[in-house]
Amino acid sequence: MVNIGDVAKAAGVSRSTVSYVLSGKRSISQDTRDRVSAAIAELGFTVNAGARALATSETMVLGLHVQFEPDEFAPAMLQYVLPIAQTARDLGFDSMMMTEADGYSAIRRMASSNMIDGLVLLDVVDDDPRLSALRVITQPGVLIGLPADSAGLDVIDLDFAEAARMIVDRLASAGHRNVLLITPPQHVFDRGGGYAARFRDAAIERARRAGLRLTVRAGESQEPLINASLNGLLDDLADNTAIVLHNDASVAALPGVLRERGIRVPGDLSVIGLFSESFSRTFNLRYSAIDTAPARIATLAVEQLVRRITDPVSAGAPGVRLVTPAFVDRGSLAQLG
Amino acid sequence: MVNIGDVAKAAGVSRSTVSYVLSGKRSISQDTRDRVSAAIAELGFTVNAGARALATSETMVLGLHVQFEPDEFAPAMLQYVLPIAQTARDLGFDSMMMTEADGYSAIRRMASSNMIDGLVLLDVVDDDPRLSALRVITQPGVLIGLPADSAGLDVIDLDFAEAARMIVDRLASAGHRNVLLITPPQHVFDRGGGYAARFRDAAIERARRAGLRLTVRAGESQEPLINASLNGLLDDLADNTAIVLHNDASVAALPGVLRERGIRVPGDLSVIGLFSESFSRTFNLRYSAIDTAPARIATLAVEQLVRRITDPVSAGAPGVRLVTPAFVDRGSLAQLG
DNA sequence: CTGAAAGCGCTTACAG
DNA sequence: CTGAAAGCGCTTACAG
Numbered sequence: 001m002v003n004i005g006d007v008a009k010a011a012g013v014s015r016s017t018v019s020y021v022l023s024g025k026r027s028i029s030q031d032t033r034d035r036v037s038a039a040i041a042e043l044g045f046t047v048n049a050g051a052r053a054l055a056t057s058e059t060m061v062l063g064l065h066v067q068f069e070p071d072e073f074a075p076a077m078l079q080y081v082l083p084i085a086q087t088a089r090d091l092g093f094d095s096m097m098m099t100e101a102d103g104y105s106a107i108r109r110m111a112s113s114n115m116i117d118g119l120v121l122l123d124v125v126d127d128d129p130r131l132s133a134l135r136v137i138t139q140p141g142v143l144i145g146l147p148a149d150s151a152g153l154d155v156i157d158l159d160f161a162e163a164a165r166m167i168v169d170r171l172a173s174a175g176h177r178n179v180l181l182i183t184p185p186q187h188v189f190d191r192g193g194g195y196a197a198r199f200r201d202a203a204i205e206r207a208r209r210a211g212l213r214l215t216v217r218a219g220e221s222q223e224p225l226i227n228a229s230l231n232g233l234l235d236d237l238a239d240n241t242a243i244v245l246h247n248d249a250s251v252a253a254l255p256g257v258l259r260e261r262g263i264r265v266p267g268d269l270s271v272i273g274l275f276s277e278s279f280s281r282t283f284n285l286r287y288s289a290i291d292t293a294p295a296r297i298a299t300l301a302v303e304q305l306v307r308r309i310t311d312p313v314s315a316g317a318p319g320v321r322l323v324t325p326a327f328v329d330r331g332s333l334a335q336l337g
Numbered sequence: 338m339v340n341i342g343d344v345a346k347a348a349g350v351s352r353s354t355v356s357y358v359l360s361g362k363r364s365i366s367q368d369t370r371d372r373v374s375a376a377i378a379e380l381g382f383t384v385n386a387g388a389r390a391l392a393t394s395e396t397m398v399l400g401l402h403v404q405f406e407p408d409e410f411a412p413a414m415l416q417y418v419l420p421i422a423q424t425a426r427d428l429g430f431d432s433m434m435m436t437e438a439d440g441y442s443a444i445r446r447m448a449s450s451n452m453i454d455g456l457v458l459l460d461v462v463d464d465d466p467r468l469s470a471l472r473v474i475t476q477p478g479v480l481i482g483l484p485a486d487s488a489g490l491d492v493i494d495l496d497f498a499e500a501a502r503m504i505v506d507r508l509a510s511a512g513h514r515n516v517l518l519i520t521p522p523q524h525v526f527d528r529g530g531g532y533a534a535r536f537r538d539a540a541i542e543r544a545r546r547a548g549l550r551l552t553v554r555a556g557e558s559q560e561p562l563i564n565a566s567l568n569g570l571l572d573d574l575a576d577n578t579a580i581v582l583h584n585d586a587s588v589a590a591l592p593g594v595l596r597e598r599g600i601r602v603p604g605d606l607s608v609i610g611l612f613s614e615s616f617s618r619t620f621n622l623r624y625s626a627i628d629t630a631p632a633r634i635a636t637l638a639v640e641q642l643v644r645r646i647t648d649p650v651s652a653g654a655p656g657v658r659l660v661t662p663a664f665v666d667r668g669s670l671a672q673l674g
Numbered sequence: 675c676t677g678a679a680a681g682c683g684c685t686t687a688c689a690g
Numbered sequence: 691c692t693g694a695a696a697g698c699g700c701t702t703a704c705a706g
Contacts, residue, residue: 001451001475003699014677019701029675046449050390051699054682059387064434068419078415082405085436094452097401097434099422112383114338114683115431138338223621253621259596284560284590340683351693356685366691388683391698451699 002043010039022047053114062088062305063116063139065098065107065130067123069191076248079278079294080122080144087302093117103130111137118309120144120301124155126192140312142305144297146194152318154308156301159322160195161202163290166327167272168206168214171242175336176270178213180233180240182247185221199246199274215240219247226250230257241336242270245287251275252283266334277328287332290325297323339380347376359384390451399425399642400453400476402435402444402467404460406528413585416615416631417459417481424639430454440467448474455646457481457638461492463529477649479642481634483531489655491645493638496659497532498539500627503664504609505543505551508579512673513607515550517570517577519584522558536583536611552577556584563587567594578673579607582624588612589620603671614665624669627662634660 008015013032020026021036028036039045053059064084066077085095096116100106103121107130110116117139121130124145134141134153142154171179181203183189184196200216207214215237220226226249234257245251251273258265265271265287273289280289300321308315345352350369357363358373365373376382390396401421403414422432433453437443440458444467447453454476458467461482471478471490479491508516518540520526521533537553544551552574557563563586571594582588588610595602602608602624610626617626637658645652 001449001699004701005699015700016678016702017676020676023701025702027675032676044449046446048391048699049450049452050387050396051682052701053387054385054391054684055699055701057682061433078418081415081418081434082436085434089437094447095434096398097418097422097432099419100426109383110431112338112381113386115386223618226621256593256596256621259593281560284563338683341685342683352684353686353694354692357692360685362686364691369692385683388698389685391700392683392685394698 001048002045003048004045006043007036007039007045010043011035057114059115059117060093061096061116062093062302063096063098063107063110063119065100065103065119065121067103068099068101076276076279076294077122079276080298083295083298084120084122084302087299088306091302091306093302093306103128104133107133108137111139118142118305120305126194128192140305140308142301142308144301146198146320146322148192148194150320154301154304154315154318155320156297156304157195157320157322158292158297159324160199162322163274163325164199164201164203165206166325167244167274167290168203168210168212170327170333171244171270171272172210172212174270174333176212176242178240179207179215179242179244180237181214181216181244182219182230182233182250183216184219184247185249186218187221189218196246203244219245219250221247221249223253226253227257230254231261234261234263240269242272242333245271245273248275248279251285251287254287255283255285266332270334271332280328280330286330288330289328291328293323293326338385339382340385341382343380344373344376344382347380348372394451396452396454397430398433398453399430399639400433400435400444400447400456402437402440402456402458404440405436405438413613413616413631414459416613417635420632420635421457421459421639424636425643428639428643430639430643440465441470444470445474448476455479455642457642463531465529477642477645479638479645481638483535483657483659485529485531487657491638491641491652491655492657493634493641494532494657494659495629495634496661497536499659500611500662501536501539502543503662504581504611504627505540505547505549507664507670508581508607508609509547509549511607511670513549513579515577516544516552516579516581517574518551518553518581519556519567519570519587520553521556521584522586523555524558526555533583540581556582556587558584558586560590563590564594567591568598571598571600577606579609579670582608582610585612585616588622588624591624592620592622603669607671608669617665617667623667625667626665628665630660630663 004015004018007018018036021028021033088095098106119141121143124143124147126148128147144156146155146157183200188196217233220229263269271287273287275289276292276294341352341355344355355373358365358370425432435443456478458480461480461484463485465484481493483492483494520537525533557566600606608624610624612626613629613631
C-alpha cells in the first residue's frame with residue numbers, strides 16, 4: 001500500500017508537507033500543492049485510518065448500539081439506523097454498528113479500545129444499563145429515547161406527551177366523547193419504555209380536562225393474540241367512536257380486523273395512530289397519525305453528537321430535546337354531531 | 338488512557354512481555370503472566386485498536402455495504418444486517434456499516450484507508466458496480482446475492498431455482514394444473530436482480546415438464562397498485578387453483594385482498610410464498626412458504642469471509658454456495674382431486 | 675513557505 | 691523465559 005512517504009518522494013517534498021496539503025492546516029505554495037496533489041492522484045494515496053487515529057486520537061467513527069428485543073416489532077429499527085449512518089457520513093464520520101445484548105460491555109470495549117469518537121444509543125429505556133457505561137467512558141454519547149435520569153446527557157426523542165395532547169384535542173374538537181386508547185404491550189412498560197407511559201399519562205390527563213372518556217388498554221405484540229385482543233376490545237367497547245393506537249403491531253393488524261367486522265373508517269369508527277410515514281407505506285395504512293419522524297430524530301441526534309465531538313462549546317450544555325410532533329391527516333377522523 | 342507501557346511498569350516487565358501475554362504467542366512463566374494479568378485488570382487496560390491495526394495491518398473490522406433502494410420493500414434488510422453483525426462479533430470482528438449510494442467509492446475509500454479486513458456486500462445484482470471495487474481492493478469480500486459474473490468471488494445465496502422446482506413439484510403432486518406466479522416487480526428485473534429471473538425461469542421450465550399451466554405476472558411494489566393488481570389478476574385468472582408469490586409487498590397485501598373477496602385459503606385457493614419466518618411473523622402470514630433463511634445466509638456469508646481473511650487455505654477456492662431451501666408447511670396448499 | 679524529528683501505542687523479529 | 695529496539699503510517703510542535 002502506498003503511504004505518505006511515497007507521495008512525498010514522488011512530489012519531491014517532505015512527508016509533513018504532504019500531510020499539511022491534506023489537512024490544509026498551513027499555507028502551501030500553489031506550486032508544491034499542485035505537485036503533491038498530482039502525486040496523490042497518480043499513486044492513488046489514501047490516508048491510513050489507523051495511523052491517523054493513532055496520531056490524532058480521532059477515529060472519525062461513531063458507534064451505534066442497537067438493542068434487539070426478540071419480542072419487539074422489528075421493522076421500525078431500520079428507519080433510525082439508515083439515517084444515522086447517512087447523516088454521520090455527511091458529517092465525515094463512519095458508523096460502527098454494535099448489536100451485543102450486553103450493551104454495557106460492548107460500549108466499554110469499543111470506547112476504551114478507542115475505536116470511536118462518540119456513541120449513539122438507540123431505543124433507550126428508563127433505567128438503561130448502557131447509561132452507566134456512557135458515564136464512565138471519555139467519548140460523548142447521544143440517546144435516542146428519554147431515560148428516567150438524563151442528567152448530563154444529550155437526548156433526542158419525540159415529544160410523546162405533546163403528541164397525546166394533540167390527538168386528544170383533535171378528537172375532542174371533532175366531537176368525540178368516548179375514545180379507546182391502545183398502548184404498547186405490557187412488556188414495553190415493564191422494560192421501562194418511558195415513551196409509552198408519557199404518551200398514555202398525557203392522554204389520560206388531557207382527556208380528563210376535555211371531559212372525554214378515555215378507555216386505556218395495553219395491546220398485544222404477537223399474533224394470534226393481536227387479532228383476538230382487537231376483536232375483544234371492539235366487542236366490549238363498541239360505544240367508542242374513536243380509537244387511538246400507540247402500538248405498531250396492533251395498528252398493522254387493524255385494517256384486517258376492521259374489514260372482517262365490516263367496520264368502515266371513518267364512517268363507523270375514527271382511527272388515529274402514532275407511526276412514521278414509512279411505516280404507513282410498508283403496511284399500507286391510511287390512518288391519520290402523529291408522525292414519529294425517525295429520520296428527523298436520527299439526524300438531529302447525530303448532528304448534536306458530532307457538534308459535541310468537534311466543538312463542545314457550540315454544542316451547549318447537554319440536555320433533552322423533544323421533537324414537536326406533526327399530525328398527518330389521512331382522513332380517518334370523523335367530525336361528529 | 339492507560340497504555341501497554343503503564344501495564345508493563347506496574348507489572349515490572351517489558352512492554353513486549355505484556356503484548357505476548359495478551360496474544361499468547363509465546364510461553365510466559367505463570368508468575369509473570371499472573372502479575373501482568375493483575376496489572377491489566379487493575380488498570381483497566383484495553384489495547385488501542387488503531388495502534389494494533391497499524392502494527393499488524395489487521396483491523397478486526399468487517400465492512401458491510403447495504404444498498405438502500407427507495408422503491409424496495411424495506412423491512413427485509415434488517416433480517417440480514419443483524420445476524421451479520423452478530424456472527425462477526427462471535428468471530429471477533431466488529432462491523433462497519435456503509436450506506437452510501439455510490440457503493441463503488443465507499444468501498445474503495447474504506448478499503449484503501451485500511452479500515453476493514455473484509456467486506457460483505459448485501460443485495461448484489463447482476464451487473465453490480467460494487468464488484469469492480471471488490472476486484473481492485475486487497476481485502477476479500479463475500480456477496481449475498483449472485484451476480485452475473487461471479488468468477489473469483491465468494492457468493493452465498495438461496496438456491497432460487499431449486500426453490501421454484503420444489504414449489505412446482507408440490508403443486509403438481511397435489512393435483513394443481515393451473516397456477517399463477519407473481520414475480521418481483523418489473524424494476525427488480527430491470528435492475529438486474531438475478532434471483533427473480535432464476536426463480537421464474539426454473540418455475541416455467543419445471544411447470545412445462547410437469548404439464549402444469551403456469552401464468553406469470555410481475556407484481557407491483559407500491560400501494561394502491563398492489564391491491565389493484567392483485568384484484569385484477571384474481572378477476573382475470575379465476576381458473577387458477579393456486580398462486581405462488583415471489584413478492585414481499587404482494588404477499589403482505591394478499592390476506593386483505595382475499596378477505597375482501599371472500600376467498601378462503603386453501604379451500605378456494607392454494608397459496609405458496611417465498612419469505613422468511615420473521616417476515617411471516619411481522620405480517621402475520623399463515624401461508625406455506627419456502628423460507629428465505631436470511632439469518633442462515635448471513636451467518637454462512639460471514640463465516641466464509643472470516644475464513645478467507647484468517648485462513649485462506651481452509652477457505653478453499655472462491656465460489657458460489659447456494660443454500661438449499663426449506664419448505665415450511667403452514668397448511669395453505671390444498672390437495673385436489 | 676518548508677523540513678527534520680518526535681511521538682501516538684502497539685507488535686514482532688532479533689538477541690540472549 | 692524475557693527485553694531492547696525497530697517499525698507500522700500518520701500529525702504536529704519546533705526550527706528555520
